[in-house]
Amino acid sequence: MQVPSHVEYERATSVEHALALLGRPDHRVLAGGHSLIPMMKLRLAQPGVLVDINGLAELAYIKEQGGQLRIGALARHADLLESATAGQHYPVFHDAERVVADPIVRLWGTVGGSLCQADPSEDLSAVFAAVRAIAVIRGQDGAREVPVREFHLGPYETVIAPGELLAEIRVPITAGTGSAYEKVARRVGDWSVAAAAAVLQLRKHTIKEAGIGLTAVAAEHFVAAEAEDFLRGKPATEENFSEAATIAAEHCHPIPDQRGPEDYKRHLVAELTTRALRRAAGRAAARATS
Amino acid sequence: MKVTVTVNGTEYTRDVEPRLLLIHFLRDELGLTGSHWGCDTSNCGSCVVWLDETPVKACTVLAAMAGGRIVRTVEDLARNGRLDPVQQGFIECHGLQCGFCTPGMMMTARWLLDRDPDPAEAEIREVLSGLLCRCTGYENIVRSVRWAAEHPEATR
Numbered sequence: 001m002q003v004p005s006h007v008e009y010e011r012a013t014s015v016e017h018a019l020a021l022l023g024r025p026d027h028r029v030l031a032g033g034h035s036l037i038p039m040m041k042l043r044l045a046q047p048g049v050l051v052d053i054n055g056l057a058e059l060a061y062i063k064e065q066g067g068q069l070r071i072g073a074l075a076r077h078a079d080l081l082e083s084a085t086a087g088q089h090y091p092v093f094h095d096a097e098r099v100v101a102d103p104i105v106r107l108w109g110t111v112g113g114s115l116c117q118a119d120p121s122e123d124l125s126a127v128f129a130a131v132r133a134i135a136v137i138r139g140q141d142g143a144r145e146v147p148v149r150e151f152h153l154g155p156y157e158t159v160i161a162p163g164e165l166l167a168e169i170r171v172p173i174t175a176g177t178g179s180a181y182e183k184v185a186r187r188v189g190d191w192s193v194a195a196a197a198a199v200l201q202l203r204k205h206t207i208k209e210a211g212i213g214l215t216a217v218a219a220e221h222f223v224a225a226e227a228e229d230f231l232r233g234k235p236a237t238e239e240n241f242s243e244a245a246t247i248a249a250e251h252c253h254p255i256p257d258q259r260g261p262e263d264y265k266r267h268l269v270a271e272l273t274t275r276a277l278r279r280a281a282g283r284a285a286a287r288a289t290s
Numbered sequence: 291m292k293v294t295v296t297v298n299g300t301e302y303t304r305d306v307e308p309r310l311l312l313i314h315f316l317r318d319e320l321g322l323t324g325s326h327w328g329c330d331t332s333n334c335g336s337c338v339v340w341l342d343e344t345p346v347k348a349c350t351v352l353a354a355m356a357g358g359r360i361v362r363t364v365e366d367l368a369r370n371g372r373l374d375p376v377q378q379g380f381i382e383c384h385g386l387q388c389g390f391c392t393p394g395m396m397m398t399a400r401w402l403l404d405r406d407p408d409p410a411e412a413e414i415r416e417v418l419s420g421l422l423c424r425c426t427g428y429e430n431i432v433r434s435v436r437w438a439a440e441h442p443e444a445t446r
Contacts, residue, residue: 001330002330002331003309004309005309006307006309007308007309008308009291009308009352009354011354011357030352030355033350033351033352033355034332034350037311037350037351037352038331038332038350040309041330041331050308050352052354052355054355101420102335102419102420102421103416103417103419103420104335104338104345104346104347104398104420104421105332105347105350105420107344107345107346108344108346108350108351188419189333189419189420
């Protein structure tokens with residue numbers, strides 16, 4: 001029987017109330033709880049006080065505003081999967097959400113919680129890194145914006161300080177983009193062995209900007225920066241995708257574990273990056289002609 | 291801490307530890323043992339109940355989080371002595387062998403059918419993909435849910 005250690009429970013009634021409750025370092029935000037509670041049961045997490053934010057409806061939204069896709073931190077995985085707005089601009093979110101955990105867990109797990117958990121194998125971190133999202137973090141002194149590419153400090157560590165709360169994730173909406181996510185897992189609902197997110201902004205046939213995110217292979221900030229640099233300004237061809245994928249595979253740092261040896265994971269990174277780039281380019285082209 | 295939860299239409303107040311999981315609140319505090327305590331790791335789904343109309347794995351939610359909310363368990367599927375079509379479907383199509391996963395399967399199936407009264411087989415399989423049946427009776431479970439979809443008037 002798995003039992004969390006003793007903990008106190010507070011329920012936030014507003015964002016301001018939550019921020020007031022989050023003052024101490026041993027306070028933890030409780031959103032969907034589908035990462036935190038299992039970690040508490042294993043005693044890997046032993047917070048002193050849980051601040052339940054599930055009642056904060058003002059943080060549960062997905063909308064388009066000011067040329068950005070804005071996702072409230074309390075939006076559930078299922079909300080993102082069902083959001084036509086998100087899927088229209090960034091199908092990569094729907095690709096990824098289809099393979100996050102299982103449908104029941106997706107009803108409770110939150111988008112913000114996934115980012116804050118900062119699990120190296122978590123899918124959305126790579127996706128938000130690929131699309132160059134901005135995290136909006138609120139504190140009692142106001143809000144600050146942090147690029148998702150600077151949000152994670154390492155496994156299970158983020159830039160969020162005691163007394164702060166992730167409020168929103170903003171994704172710039174850019175014309176001419178296509179995006180995709182490709183994942184290999186051992187079984188349905190499992191963590192990635194490896195996965196790749198790709199975003200391509202095309203002008204005619206030239207890559208104006210590329211975003212590549214990698215899951216579960218210890219890529220710095222979940223990004224394949226060298227592969228992005230290689231693609232920028234080049235034609236969107238199969239050869240260039242393949243070369244970029246090889247670069248991505250060389251520059252990540254997969255750790256051999258029960259999900260596979262290092263060379264297998266590098267092989268997956270190359271293959272999945274190629275597939276994601278190919279699909280992203282196809283989607284960008286389809287949008288350009290529609 | 292005092293927690294008040296409405297379970298299957300009845301309001302219960304209990305003094306519990308904040309760390310108490312909802313599945314243990316239901317089974318040990320309220321004696322509602324229809325929801326099963328299985329893997330304890332949110333993998334198997336035998337503990338699925340509804341929390342404010344949405345299925346949740348009750349081993350991965352605190353009883354405190356359910357405070358002020360509405361919970362529905364498998365005990366509430368049959369009403370006035372009449373089985374839910376999902377329950378009847380499991381009887382008709384042999385949707386259970388040992389029965390351990392059945393409460394989670396049926397609560398998830400009822401939620402699915404309330405959202406989509408005529409789900410395709412692929413949709414049923416997708417929704418049930420986070421639930422494990424160790425008797426490997428998936429074929430019959432899917433058939434049972436389809437039976438319920440085809441007989442919505444069966445008993446309700």
